[in-house]
Amino acid sequence: MAACGLTRDEALEMLRKGVSNLNLQRHCLATGAIMRSLARTRGADEDLWETTGLLHDLDYEETESTPEIHGLKTAERLEGLLPPECIDAIKAHNGENNGFARKTDFDRLLTAAECVTGLITATALVYPDRKLAPVEPRAVVKRMTKTGFARSVSREGIMECEKAGWSLDDFVALSLEAMKSISEDLGL
Numbered sequence: 001m002a003a004c005g006l007t008r009d010e011a012l013e014m015l016r017k018g019v020s021n022l023n024l025q026r027h028c029l030a031t032g033a034i035m036r037s038l039a040r041t042r043g044a045d046e047d048l049w050e051t052t053g054l055l056h057d058l059d060y061e062e063t064e065s066t067p068e069i070h071g072l073k074t075a076e077r078l079e080g081l082l083p084p085e086c087i088d089a090i091k092a093h094n095g096e097n098n099g100f101a102r103k104t105d106f107d108r109l110l111t112a113a114e115c116v117t118g119l120i121t122a123t124a125l126v127y128p129d130r131k132l133a134p135v136e137p138r139a140v141v142k143r144m145t146k147t148g149f150a151r152s153v154s155r156e157g158i159m160e161c162e163k164a165g166w167s168l169d170d171f172v173a174l175s176l177e178a179m180k181s182i183s184e185d186l187g188l
């Protein structure tokens, strides 16, 4: 992949300007942190992977009533700022609605990362202090099959990790650690 055309600070500023909802900003921060950790495990460009996670939902608020273009608007906006592989992954994270298929491990991992943030956050909120600190990976994995829990979280999306060579257990453990490392920013 080519280098990122944005610094981390520039990406964060785009996120803060483009996304007004604090919880959505936090979802993007969490996705970025997981992507950074995933990049580290394969010697990939950590800044680029994080930036892709940070910006993947940039158009979310403006496409809420038109999910078929969610991801595509962001792709237009980031054209020339991120390498094509990153733009494709951003489109493909909403492939179910916009028809842009996932093709690479990077595509699959962005989808899995952004979906698992929801399950991890919902699990933390079950605990008395509503914090990530006491959450263990198995508490998250256990909730994968509880369909009434965090109903809006796509379990299929999380399972994309397996197509990219990750076991669910290992993927959840890495994601949880990544989110714990920025728990203050996440308000958790």
Ligand SMILES: [Fe+2]
Pocket (backbone or CB within 6 Å): 027, 031, 056, 057, 114
């Ligand atoms: Fe997302």
